[in-house]
Structure formats: structure tokens, C-alpha cells
Amino acid sequence: MNILKLLWCAFLWLRQIVFVLYMAVITIILASVTILLYLCKAPIRVRLMPAWTWSKLAYLGMVVLLWLRIKVEGKKNIPQHACVFICKHQSSWETVIFHGLIPRACFVLKQELLKIPFFGQGLKAVDSIAIDRSQNLKSFKKILQNGKARLKDGLNIVIFPEGTRVPVGRYPKFHRTAMMLAKSTGADVVPVAHNSGKFWPNKAGLIKPGCVVIRFGEVVSSKNFDVDALNEHCYNWINDEVKKLGA
Numbered sequence: 001m002n003i004l005k006l007l008w009c010a011f012l013w014l015r016q017i018v019f020v021l022y023m024a025v026i027t028i029i030l031a032s033v034t035i036l037l038y039l040c041k042a043p044i045r046v047r048l049m050p051a052w053t054w055s056k057l058a059y060l061g062m063v064v065l066l067w068l069r070i071k072v073e074g075k076k077n078i079p080q081h082a083c084v085f086i087c088k089h090q091s092s093w094e095t096v097i098f099h100g101l102i103p104r105a106c107f108v109l110k111q112e113l114l115k116i117p118f119f120g121q122g123l124k125a126v127d128s129i130a131i132d133r134s135q136n137l138k139s140f141k142k143i144l145q146n147g148k149a150r151l152k153d154g155l156n157i158v159i160f161p162e163g164t165r166v167p168v169g170r171y172p173k174f175h176r177t178a179m180m181l182a183k184s185t186g187a188d189v190v191p192v193a194h195n196s197g198k199f200w201p202n203k204a205g206l207i208k209p210g211c212v213v214i215r216f217g218e219v220v221s222s223k224n225f226d227v228d229a230l231n232e233h234c235y236n237w238i239n240d241e242v243k244k245l246g247a
Helices: 002-039 049-066 095-103 111-115 120-126 136-152 177-185 227-245
Strands: 068-073 084-088 105-110 129-131 156-159 191-193 212-218
Touching: 002 049, 002 120, 002 156, 049 068, 049 177, 084 177, 084 227, 095 105, 095 212, 105 136, 111 120, 111 129, 111 136, 136 156, 136 177, 136 212, 156 177, 177 191, 177 227, 191 227
Parallel strands: 068 212, 084 156, 084 191, 105 129, 105 156
Antiparallel strands: 191 212
């Protein structure tokens, strides 16, 4: 019996290694396409097409190699106009999948990611907002300034208000930056909950087969709340839903 368990575990790790190699290949190819489009001064919506393709191919790899599926709930709540998406951050899964779920997605992310070969240059080419988390004031100003410009260009801003990935069962306070961006621009907010942490580890570890549920909440008008009330509303909704999903 122990031998069977060891063989099963070895098989799960093997398929994960194959998936990592698969992701490396599609990332290099599609990041290169994105960079080329950027150098050719293609419009941002054209530059985002490879990111959408990358996300869809990544999901295909998850299904075939990792046996990890997605169930999307509340997709009708994704508006056509540009808004701010506030999402729980449990793993790197959501950073991969969101490009295929949210149209014209622009991520607020840590600037260390820009140092990754090909991937980092690709992030730059799609107008990601990279911040230095050690410089809170400078990062805050950059998110507000660049976020306003991106929203004006019709991009959806995706922000993880916890500021970093958090393990399952942890519910730290949200930073107020996302809400201040929404209030200052009058942009609507869409809260997003999921249980990716149950399957995709916070750090290094074995990815488990299963089905990640991602739930888009109803659009929240930032005009109906002050910053603190908006922050509390999104915090409560997201974490209540995450708890219902067992994460």
C-alpha cells in the first residue's frame, strides 16, 4: 500500500514537472510575441491578445496535465466598462487565469516579477503597474496615477488588496489603495472570491487535482460608499464567500 502511495505521489510530481516545462515554453513564445507587438507600437488591446491566449493555453495544460478544472460563478457580473477588480490572493493561480477571464486586465504587481526573463518584459509590454512594496507612499502614488490612466484607456485594474499571497484560512486586512483608486475615479468595483489555495500551494508544493471555484460578486458602485465603508464591504463579501468555499 505504501509503495502504491509513493508511486502515485511520484506520478503527481512528474505531471507537475511536465506542466512547468509546458508553461515555460508557452510563456517564452507568447511573451516574445507581446514584446514584438510593443516594439511595433501596437495598441494595448492588441498587445493583450497574447496574454489572453497564454492564459487559455495555461488552463488547457492545467486540465490535461494537472487535472485541475475551473468553475466560474457570477460571470454575468463582469461589466463591459472598465472597473477595479478586488481579488483574494492565495496563489499564483489567479495571476495566470485572470487574463483569460477578465477582458483587458491590467495587474498591479510586485516589481520583482519584471526581472524574470521574457515574462517580465511581457508584463511591461501590457502596461502592468509594477510597484516596490518597500516604498509604501511611492507605490500608493504610482497606483493612483497609473491606475487612473489605465482606466481611462479602458483597461480593468486587478488588485490583490492583501498585498501578497496568503495561506488558506488567513484573512488579513485589506489595504485601502484599491478603494481609493476606485473612489478617486468613480470606477465601479467587482469583488472576487475563490478557493485556489486548496489546490494550488501558496509557495512551492504539490498541485492537487480538483476544481477551483471562482466567484465574481455583483458590481459595487464606489459612489455609494466612502473609502473605509467600501473597503469593509469588499473585505466582508470576499472573505465570507471564501469561507463558504472552504478556503
